[in-house]
Amino acid sequence: MRYSLLKTLTCLLLAVCTGFCTSLGHAAGKPKIVIVATGGTIAGASISSVQSAAYKSAAVPVDRLIAALPEMANVAEVRGEQLFQVPSENFNAPRLLQLGKYISDLLRRDDVHGVVITHGVDTLEETAFFLNLTLRSGKPVVLVGAMRPTSALSADGAANLYNAVRVAANRESANKGVLVVMNDEIHSARDVSMRDAGKLETMQSLYGPLGLVTDENVYFYRQLARPHTLSSEFDIDTLVSLPRVDIVYSYGGVTPTAYDALAEAGTRAIIHAGTGNGSVPEQLISTLFSLRQQGIQIVRASRTGAGIVTRDGEQPDSRFDWLVAADLSPQKARILMQLALTRTNDTAALQDILWKY
Ligand code: ASP
Numbered sequence: 001m002r003y004s005l006l007k008t009l010t011c012l013l014l015a016v017c018t019g020f021c022t023s024l025g026h027a028a029g030k031p032k033i034v035i036v037a038t039g040g041t042i043a044g045a046s047i048s049s050v051q052s053a054a055y056k057s058a059a060v061p062v063d064r065l066i067a068a069l070p071e072m073a074n075v076a077e078v079r080g081e082q083l084f085q086v087p088s089e090n091f092n093a094p095r096l097l098q099l100g101k102y103i104s105d106l107l108r109r110d111d112v113h114g115v116v117i118t119h120g121v122d123t124l125e126e127t128a129f130f131l132n133l134t135l136r137s138g139k140p141v142v143l144v145g146a147m148r149p150t151s152a153l154s155a156d157g158a159a160n161l162y163n164a165v166r167v168a169a170n171r172e173s174a175n176k177g178v179l180v181v182m183n184d185e186i187h188s189a190r191d192v193s194m195r196d197a198g199k200l201e202t203m204q205s206l207y208g209p210l211g212l213v214t215d216e217n218v219y220f221y222r223q224l225a226r227p228h229t230l231s232s233e234f235d236i237d238t239l240v241s242l243p244r245v246d247i248v249y250s251y252g253g254v255t256p257t258a259y260d261a262l263a264e265a266g267t268r269a270i271i272h273a274g275t276g277n278g279s280v281p282e283q284l285i286s287t288l289f290s291l292r293q294q295g296i297q298i299v300r301a302s303r304t305g306a307g308i309v310t311r312d313g314e315q316p317d318s319r320f321d322w323l324v325a326a327d328l329s330p331q332k333a334r335i336l337m338q339l340a341l342t343r344t345n346d347t348a349a350l351q352d353i354l355w356k357y
Contacts (some may be wrong), residue, residue, distance in 0.1 A: 001088060026275070031113035031169040033076040034106055035161070037062035038099065039086040040120025042157040044149030052152035053198070057087040057120060060150055066119070068150075069158055076114075076169040079117035088120025088127070088145075089107035093242040096130050107137040114140035114168035118161065121145040121194055121202060123331075125182065128189030130335050132178035132228045134236035143180045143189070147200050156183070156200050161222045163213040170218045176210065177228035186211040188224045190357070193305070193329055206306055206327065226357055234339045242338040243268040247330045249303060250274045256287035269297035273330035278302050278309035285315075292321050297341070297350065301325035301333050311351070323351050 024233030037043060038080045039058030043065060046055030062080035083102055084095065090249045101115070106112050119127055128143045135141060144164035164181040167173050178189035182203045191205035211220035227233075248254075250273055262270055271290065274280060278300030280288060288298050300322060302309050309324040311317050317324060325333035333354065340353040 030075065030077045031166050032111055033078050033116060033165055034112055035062055035066065035078060035080045035116045035118060035165070036103065036106070037065070037080060037082045037118045038084040038091075038120070040086070040088050040118060040122075040124075040145050041149055042118045042120075042144065042146035042161065043085070044146075046149050047151075049151055049153050052148040052155075055149040055151070057149070058085045062118065065157075065161060067151075069162055071162055072165050075166050078165060083302045086120070088123040091120075091123045091127060096127060097236070097239060098237070100131055100134050103131065104135055104236045107135065107139050107141070110314070112139070113317070114142070116161070116164045116168045117141070117143045119143050119145050121153065121182075123227070124203075125189070125193050126331055126335050128178050128180050128192065128237070128255045129332050130339075131236075132189035133232050133336065133339055134234045134239065135178065135229050136232075136235055136237070138175040138230055140168045140170070141178045142168045142173070143178065145182060147198065147202060159184075166213060167218050171237075172218060172220055176220070177224045179210070181213065184213050185209040185251065186213065186220065190224055190226055190228065190332070193332075195305070228357075232357070233343070236300070239339075239342060241322050243341045245269045245271065245334050245337045245341070246273060247271040247273055247334055248263070249330075250279075250281070250284075252281070254281060254283065254284065256284055259284070259287050259291060260302075263291050263294065263296055264325070267296060268341055269299060271299045271301050271325065271334050271337065273301050273303040274305060274309075274314075277307070277314045278324060279314045289320055295345075297337065297345075297347070298322040299333055299337060299354070301328065301330040303330065305329065308342050321347050323347060323354060326355050328354070 043060040044055045044057040045059045062082045066080045142164045144160050148155045169180050180187040180192045187205045195204040196202040210222050244267050246267045248258045308327045311324045
């Protein structure tokens, strides 16, 4: 009798300790995590379980996603808020600003320890980078998506969402910048890109993931070396609009038509997604030179998906007053230029920002 009482007490003590001593333990019990839903395939549904490509994205409300995952209650106190219900190709500057301000308000609250954002995969990397540069908080913010709709065989959304909540609830995730969790990996918002139109392992980082999520735990192995969130100069709370910045994809035989049309449409900067090291073919040089003279910033980036575009390498950038995107993809360079242009139009200062972040 006495032995079994002792055993019960020990078990109880162990259970309490596990609750508090795991990396999830926040002072007053389980961390409080808000899931902000914006749509995408993670909230998608099709009429058949064998359709994972033909389906309706952004269909399932966040409360249903949460109700289908009672396991989340073991790691956090979770509640959902439905901000948008859109496929992420429909994200634009007003939505980015609205989302950023919404998240910033949540992060200021004492009863919010971390935020998970469900998002379509198409432009997830852009939203994540934007938030990484503008949210002034060290609390964990994790973006998550899915490659298969909720109704598909082997749908990945539930496991991704569960893991995202675990990462957001983990103290080690604080002060690491905005994170992206998919396919058991933790990526930095700065480096991650969608690299495959169909595979579950689509989210890849230039320099590898920051960490991994296993059944047992959340493991970090690296940190982002570039400034983010609290060490960034950009602040979502003071932003009211974002300037127009466009991208033109280059190829052999590209003509000036698209560049001229964008200038006509009032763009502030053009990201030239150049071949190789951001090369500019001879038939474009005079156009880009004269657009710069008209005040439009020209940023040479690479369409290859990796590597550093070297300044004054393929082109005399200093002489032409052009910029290089460093190792940023054209779409990431676009987000950074939108932010940078809210602060300066000076080419040297803009180039410093492109190197720095
Ligand atoms: N096109 C969809 C979107 O980005 C794909 C997805 O949701 O994952 O929203």
